[in-house]
Amino acid sequence: MHRLILLLAILALAVGTTVAQAASSISGRVVNAEGQGVPQAVVFLNDPGSATAASGASAEMDQINKTFVPGVLPVVVGTRVHFPNRDQIHHHVYSFSRTKTFELPLYKGEDAPPVLFDKVGVVKVGCNIHDWMSGIILVLPNAHYAVTDAEGRFTLSGVPGGSHALAAWHAQHRGKLDDTTQRVELGDGLLEVNFTLPLDAASGRPAVSGARKEP
């Protein structure tokens, strides 16, 4: 009898484990303090110790019309990012962020070598010629992330089941990431999670567009 109970317990555990490890999806919406959808927010799994370097991965942050495109680029730690300059003028891309300090002296086209982002965190990127140009490389611990659309909606697919720390980040959110992090239990199927991120006003330097290019 004891053996039967033990067998049933093992079977139940195995079934439970199988259910918990099934790939599932998390979707939801990020809204600001007024309840409006927040585009360009990044929702990601921030489980402690989950950092997995993406060796060989690469990504691009373009410079088009004196603007970094995309303005926010999420990548997995270990990714090499190229900074092609599509403008007909030189740019001098740099970052003094603690997560990654680098400099790509004056160049055009695809002359600059890629930059390896080997630490998790935020890297703020600028151009030393055009002081209003600002971009962010968000270096994430794993590939489980999504960027919200214009309505603030996101979907994370292929997430392993189990307990996860799910965080939401936005460039204009001045609070701690811990404040936005939710503990979720993911079984088989779709889980809906919503976030509210109070945002500050954009604080970038005003741009100079059109024919009056700032030298």
Next chain:
Amino acid sequence: MPSVSAGYALLLLLCCALPIRAWAQYDVEDEQRVWLRGVMDVRVVRGGAAPSWTDLGPGKTRYGGDFTESGFERVTRGVMSQLVIEVGAALPAGIRAQLQVNVQPDIAGDWDPWVTEAVLRKEWGAENGFGLQAGVMGIPFSLEHVGPAWAPEYTISASALNSWLWEEISVAALEAEWWHLTKGGLKLGAIIGAGFGPDQLARVLALRGWVLGDGLTGVNGDLPLPNGERTEIFDERDDRPAAYTWLTIGDAGERATLRVGYFDNNGDQDTAGVWNTHFGTVGAVLHPHPRIDLIVQYLTGEARIGDRTNDSSMRAFYALLSHHRRGHRFSVRYDEFRVEDDDQGNPTAERGDAITAAYFVELGLRHRFGFEYVWLDSHRPSRVPPDPPQDGWQLSYRFRY
């Protein structure tokens, strides 16, 4: 009584307890709201034997020779050509404030800073948008002055055409700008501006003629004339605003851009000392290859003065070819400049041609070394002598902060 080591431990504990905001890896650094930049350009120069116009001589380059008892003499000298301070600030409501002052001792005659730009700017939109700018500024017609602090980008000395645009025009103006990218990939732009200040515009062209240089205008500046007088750059006498427009059409990748501009100072010739000057300019910037810049620009205009003693027509043209790779740039430019005397008063006619070759090497962002040689041939009958020797070179080191 606690021991010394226990005291240090307590102090350490207190320090650790201070509410210092810890940096977290997902924090975004705050943007600086005020920023400061600067440029310094020092040179070794050896101009032609004819002393420069800045020394009241007949030379057309910024640096020339010396007057001696036996005539003109070539000299080599070290000079500080530009010292620029730029201050910018991000004001509330997305307004950008920008101030630029330049120190150019040879042109100004002293070390007083000239206010080259002091503007407020506000934009709406990004790829397609609209902007307003108000303050003291030059006009954006030069296709060469796109370097740091409005310096010429391709050569040390700008063409005769753009040297004039950036030495003599400083307006206190309100300017509206519109830019648009069509679905078909065309970039369109238009600037319309009106302002005060250039009531003596083209006086230097009539009395002195065209020159090649990199001096920048200043609202509080004045320029030397061959007769020993100085003409104020900003001199509003008739209270009638000048008007200008600058139109742009090009492809989205900026491989080919055409620009057309028109400026009219709307001067009232019944007011003493007011010149009525208007000109049009058309230019093209082409990038047939990502490493090649090809620029051509043409200007034509007229200047009239009430007593009909110095009425003149002016025209200028240049073609510039530049190749760059990494931090290296080599440029060559052909210049042509003319003034026609339109009355029977003082002789103002001149004709001239120049070829300029320049090589730059940039070391990082801060350092640039440059060398330039100018071959210049000009004839001005009212000048003594009418055809002075003016070929010369400059070696420049520019530091940018």
